[in-house]
Amino acid sequence: MATEHNQDVQDLEQAAEPEAKTQAENEQAEVSVEDLQATITNLEESLKLEKARTANAVYEAQKSVERIQREAEKHKETVLEKFAKELLDSVDNLERAIAAAGEEETPVLEGVKLTLKSLLTTLEKFGVAEADTANGFNADLHQAVGIDPNAKAGQIGTVLQKGYTLNSRLLRPAMVMVGG
DSSP: OHHHHHHHHHHHHHHHHHHHHHHHHHHHHHHHHHHHHHHHHHHHHHHHHHHHHHHHHHHHHHHHHHHHHHHHHHHHHHHHHHHHHHHHHHHHHHHHHHHHHTTOOOHHHHHHHHHHHHHHHHHHHTTEEEOOOTTOOOTTTEEEEEEEEEEEETSEEEEEEOOEEETTEEEEOEEEEEEO
16 A cells, blocks of 8 residues: 555656656746747837938938039039130131131132131030120120220120130120120
8 A cells, every 4th residue: 555655656756756847847938938029129129220320321321412512513614614615716816817817718728717716616515605795795794995986875886706615604804895
């Protein structure tokens, strides 16, 4: 009987032992689930922060690209303006050569006229246009350097040097004499 009793006690202990293990495992699992939920919350917050940083970096990169494009465009306009101003001296010289040649048509004069026409066509392709002198004096486009007694008041009498605009901005004012 004692052996049977001992056997029953051992069976009960073994049966109680898994219950104790299961209860300990459940407590550990509950602690782990809470820890995991806290970790998930921390990771979600970190993810939000990194997404915000990434969005900010993308925004800053886009702004930098836009700024660089604006600067490049401005630089291009400045270079084009300087180049066009230099070419205007050649235009003036070709026009003076045509005026000095007089009425006689020679092959050289014809070549000079064609060269001038080609140069003006090229300048027009890049936005260079002659400033208007037909519609009266305009201080934004013309520089009055004298008084022409034969012209009406406010009207342009003589154009001493043509003026030019680049994309509707003044490149060089026309030097004119106006009526008094």
